Amino acid sequence: MKEILSIRGLSKSYKNVKAIRNLDLQISEGQAYGILGPNGSGKTTTLSIVTGIIRQDGGHFQWFGEDPEASQRKTIGSLIETPHFYPYLNLEKNLRIICDIKGMPYGDIGRVLETAQLAERKRSRFSTLSLGMKQRLGIAAALLGDPRVLVLDEPTNGLDPEGIAEVREIVLQQVQEGKTLILASHILSEVEKICNHVAILKKGELIANGPVKELLSEEEIIEISCNNNEELREKLKHSALVKEIETENGLLVLTLNEKIGPAEINSFAFSNSLVVHHMLSRKRSLESQFLELVKEE
Amino acid sequence: MRRLLHIEQIKLLNYNPFRIALGIYVLAFTLGLVIYPAVDKEIPVISLSDLFRFPDVWVFLTWVTEPYNILLALVVIMITTKEFNNHTFKTQLVFGLSRTELLLQKLLLVMVLALFATLLLGITSLSLGLIYSYKITFKIALENTWILGRYLVSSIAYMSMALLLALLIKNTALSLLTFLAMRVFVDPVLFLILRKHEIRWYLPMRTTTRLTPLPDLIEIFQRKMNSPEPIDESALDILPEGLSPWLNIFLVLLYTSLAIFFSYRLMQRRRFT
Numbered sequence: 001m002k003e004i005l006s007i008r009g010l011s012k013s014y015k016n017v018k019a020i021r022n023l024d025l026q027i028s029e030g031q032a033y034g035i036l037g038p039n040g041s042g043k044t045t046t047l048s049i050v051t052g053i054i055r056q057d058g059g060h061f062q063w064f065g066e067d068p069e070a071s072q073r074k075t076i077g078s079l080i081e082t083p084h085f086y087p088y089l090n091l092e093k094n095l096r097i098i099c100d101i102k103g104m105p106y107g108d109i110g111r112v113l114e115t116a117q118l119a120e121r122k123r124s125r126f127s128t129l130s131l132g133m134k135q136r137l138g139i140a141a142a143l144l145g146d147p148r149v150l151v152l153d154e155p156t157n158g159l160d161p162e163g164i165a166e167v168r169e170i171v172l173q174q175v176q177e178g179k180t181l182i183l184a185s186h187i188l189s190e191v192e193k194i195c196n197h198v199a200i201l202k203k204g205e206l207i208a209n210g211p212v213k214e215l216l217s218e219e220e221i222i223e224i225s226c227n228n229n230e231e232l233r234e235k236l237k238h239s240a241l242v243k244e245i246e247t248e249n250g251l252l253v254l255t256l257n258e259k260i261g262p263a264e265i266n267s268f269a270f271s272n273s274l275v276v277h278h279m280l281s282r283k284r285s286l287e288s289q290f291l292e293l294v295k296e297e
Numbered sequence: 298m299r300r301l302l303h304i305e306q307i308k309l310l311n312y313n314p315f316r317i318a319l320g321i322y323v324l325a326f327t328l329g330l331v332i333y334p335a336v337d338k339e340i341p342v343i344s345l346s347d348l349f350r351f352p353d354v355w356v357f358l359t360w361v362t363e364p365y366n367i368l369l370a371l372v373v374i375m376i377t378t379k380e381f382n383n384h385t386f387k388t389q390l391v392f393g394l395s396r397t398e399l400l401l402q403k404l405l406l407v408m409v410l411a412l413f414a415t416l417l418l419g420i421t422s423l424s425l426g427l428i429y430s431y432k433i434t435f436k437i438a439l440e441n442t443w444i445l446g447r448y449l450v451s452s453i454a455y456m457s458m459a460l461l462l463a464l465l466i467k468n469t470a471l472s473l474l475t476f477l478a479m480r481v482f483v484d485p486v487l488f489l490i491l492r493k494h495e496i497r498w499y500l501p502m503r504t505t506t507r508l509t510p511l512p513d514l515i516e517i518f519q520r521k522m523n524s525p526e527p528i529d530e531s532a533l534d535i536l537p538e539g540l541s542p543w544l545n546i547f548l549v550l551l552y553t554s555l556a557i558f559f560s561y562r563l564m565q566r567r568r569f570t
Contacts, residue, residue: 048570051390051391052390052391052395052396053387053390053391053568053569053570054568054569054570055566055568069395070390070393070394070395070396070398071393071395072393073390073391073392073393074392074393078391078392080387080391083388084383084384084385084387084388085383085385085388086308086312086383086385087383088311088312088313089307089308089311093307093311096307097304097307097308097389098388098392100300100303100304100307101300101304101389101392101393101394102392102393103300141392
């Protein structure tokens with residue numbers, strides 16, 4: 001898979017607050033990558049740096065395997081925080097400015113306004129839009145020119161439930177079309193619904209990073225090791241206890257079926273005369289960790 | 298370049314305050330054509346229309362319209378600080394303009410406004426000259442048109458300083474106040490305080506206003522009266538003081554370059570939120 005964005009050792013401070021510290025992230029083509037964390041965890045700072053709005057204090061990042069340059073941003077559709085446009089210009093003229101910046105013809109404006117369900121308002125001034133419409137225009141602008149990468153920072157922030165559903169629908173469609181998505185959010189369920197990969201930030205530090213189904217899924221994932229892993233693997237395969245078995249660093253990683261817990265696995269091993277000497281429930285620890293850090297705010 | 302200009306064009310031509318400011322500017326210029334002759338009838342001995350003849354009209358009108366540059370500078374401040382207020386510098390960055398291009402955009406605006414102002418001055422002077430001159434030859438008509446070049450330089454200088462202030466202060470009202478204070482208060486007061494020192498001629502606003510000096514009125518009226526004995530100007534203590542014109546121009550260009558350089562530095566370092 002081709003590398004889209006790679007961040008190495010990135011850090012940024014505002015006066016005496018460390019917004020992000022020594023952050024590493026790799027995002028590959030076709031991933032729907034969620035950056036999850038509470039307010040103030042450094043999500044927006046990270047995305048602001050990679051979209052050129054602010055400069056980092058240390059570390060570096062690369063887009064498409066090359067050092068950052070303004071022209072790369074023309075092939076990326078971004079929405080960072082609330083969208084800002086010229087309040088006295090109508091939607092069409094605002095998007096014309098974006099087309100001019102990206103050096104593309106105006107032909108695509110109709111399509112993106114249609115996608116964002118704003119076609120009827122194209123002659124309205126930006127200042128007359130509701131918050132939800134402004135947000136959708138921000139997404140429309142990000143979609144101009146059909147970019148291969150979308151960078152969205154809290155795209156559903158401040159929207160009503162209907163608006164949230166609409167925006168999610170648009171974003172999901174883009175993911176299904178194979179676009180690479182980088183989505184920052186503080187809402188666990190949003191990342192779960194849209195993304196296939198997630199990085200969790202806390203106070204500017206990366207605390208977890210991996211596939212969504214592993215980190216955030218409802219299913220329980222258990223690391224286990226016993227005196228004979230091979231035998232346990234074979235036995236479990238034919239039992240009704242687990243959905244999936246993988247081997248990682250000499251440990252068995254089990255995805256459990258519903259209503260099955262560590263106790264059932266342990267007694268199953270014991271009844272087969274296998275002695276478990278390592279067992280760890282991954283999901284629980286991470287989810288509680290996430291909830292804990294959300295609670296702190 | 299054309300792309301950047303086109304972006305500015307969409308932004309500005311649809312922006313009412315800009316259209317109004319530009320309208321006032323053009324009106325102020327062209328009103329002169331109507332008002333000056335009307336004023337003239339009320340002063341019996343000295344006729345203002347003498348100043349509207351070739352080749353003096355170029356220098357005189359340049360001097361008269363020099364303060365209009367303040368309006369242009371205010372327009373630049375208004376447009377630039379608006380980008381901060383609307384957070385649209387950030388939007389343009391995110392969608393692919395570089396920080397250098399953001400500055401270039403505004404410098405292009407400065408250039409276009411300066412060329413527009415100079416063109417307007419040229420047309421106005423030419424019209425008045427054609428109306429009021431008794432004898433028009435090509436040579437007399439075009440004498441002194443060099444002053445238009447100096448007007449262009451002073452226009453660019455004012456607007457570059459205004460741009461720097463706008464990028465530095467970001468707030469519309471504060472930037473406008475600072476610029477006006479520098480032009481009408483700080484610079485003149487410093488000029489008075491430093492009256493014993495040569496350095497007073499080096500103040501940025503002073504050097505810029507001196508690019509377009511008051512024409513030599515005595516000489517003009519003398520010529521009219523065909524006075525056989527030239528008046529001893531030194532006795533009147535109005536001999537032109539200050540720096541030589543070339544040093545003056547050099548200083549203005551230096552200040553303009555510095556303003557652009559510091560604007561560039563600010564643009565590169567600003568955090569656009």
